[in-house]
Structures are given as structure tokens and as C-alpha cells.
Amino acid sequence: MTLEGLDDLDRAILGALQRDARHTSSGEIAERMDVSASTVRKRIQRLESEGIITGYHATVDYERAGYPLYMVLICTAPIPERERLADEALTVAGVVDVREIATGTENVLVTVVAADAEELTDSARRLVELGLTIGEEELIRGDRSTPFDGFVSDAADAADRTESAESSDTP
Incomplete structure (x- = not known):
């Protein structure tokens, strides 16, 4: 299913779950969207x-x-092996996130957490043994994220989106 296949209820569900899946019930979403749980x-x-x-x-x-120690290791993987190496990197102790980059030579970002420098070194050594080349190491000071704002959060947002779309269609 693509974004075009998502309706306002799907977007409301995705928005609510992204914001707080643990404390959001289907009943709460249903009430906001005026549908059944x-x-x-x-x-x-x-x-x-x-x-x-x-x-x-x-x-x-x-x-x-x-x-x-919360670090991003900026790595290079041969293109034909990138997906396999990214998957294998997830098996290394301390690795919590791996991202494949579609362009450039530094095409795999590996996030590692460690209690001390020795643990971090062990994780990096293991990644190199897998076949990744580590180009840079970046110590992360802080990490922030937010839910994607393209999903409506409730019936009011859905109505606003519909009104906005309708008003933009008028000449």
C-alpha cells in the first residue's frame, strides 16, 4: 500500500501511534475519529x-x-554487499541502528552504544571483520526525533485537511 492508499483514518492511526503507541488505545483513536474501536x-x-x-x-x-558512549560510525560497504553487511551489522554487540545510504561512498551509518571505550572498540573491530570500512566516528551528544507530521492526528486535523484541499481546488 502506498501513501495514496491511506485514508484519513489510517493517517490518524499512524500519527497517534507514532506520538505514543504505549499510551494510545484503539478506543481513544476511535473516539477522536468518530468510528468504532x-x-x-x-x-x-x-x-x-x-x-x-x-x-x-x-x-x-x-x-x-x-x-x-553513543556514536555513529560512518562506514563504506561495497555496493553489491551493502544490504547484507547492513543486516549483519545488526548482530554486533552494541549496535542499535543501521542505515543504508543510497548515494556516495560512505553508504552505511552504524549507531553503537557502549559503556566504555573498550566496548566501543570491540564493536568497531567486529564491524571491520564483517567487511565494513569505518571512515569516521562521530560521538553523539543528543538525539531528538519527532513523528512525521504528514499523518493527521484526529478528526479535527482530518477536517482541516479536507477543507484545505477543497479550498485549494476552487478557482
Whole structure:
């Protein structure tokens, strides 16, 4: 399913779950969108089965959890091996995130957390053993993210979006 296949209810569900999946019930979403909770549950199941919702994750403050070193290793992988190496990098102790980059020679970003420099060195050594070349190491001071704002959050946002679309269609 593509974005064109998502309706306002799908977008509201995605927006609500991105903001706080743990404390958002299908009943709350249903009430805001004026549909039944069972409709929301069915939509969530469909979004999961179609691979649009791929999981639910806790956000961890690694420093408070005893892992003060939070680094991004900027790596290079041969193009034919990039996907395989990115997948294998996830098996290395301390690796919490791997991103494939579609352009440039530095085409794999690996995020590693560690309690100390020795753990970080061990993770980096293992990544090199897999076949990645580490070009740069960046110590992360802070990390912030926000849910994608392209999903409506409730019926009011859906109505605003509809009104906006209708008013832009008029000559």
C-alpha cells in the first residue's frame, strides 16, 4: 500500500501511534475519529500485515542506562554487499541502528552504544571483520526525533485537511 492508499483514518492511526503507541488505545483513536474501536483495531492489523507499521519501540536514554558512549560510525560497504553487511551489522554487540545510504561512498551509518571505550572498540573491530570500512566516528551528544507530521492526528486535523484541499481546488 502506498501513501495514496491511506485514508484519513489510517493517517490518524499512524500519527497517534507514532506520538505514543504505549499510551494510545484503539478506543481513544476511535473516539477522536468518530468510528468504532473494532474498526481501528482492524485497520491497525491491516497496517501491520501490509508492512506499513513495522514495530513498536521503546526510546531509551542510553547514558542514563549506563551506556554513555553513543556514536555513529560512518562506514563504506561495497555496493553489491551493502544490504547484507547492513543486516549483519545488526548482530554486533552494541549496535542499535543501521542505515543504508543510497548515494556516495560512505553508504552505511552504524549507531553503537557502549559503556566504555573498550566496548566501543570491540564493536568497531567486529564491524571491520564483517567487511565494513569505518571512515569516521562521530560521538553523539543528543538525539531528538519527532513523528512525521504528514499523518493527521484526529478528526479535527482530518477536517482541516479536507477543507484545505477543497479550498485549494476552487478557482
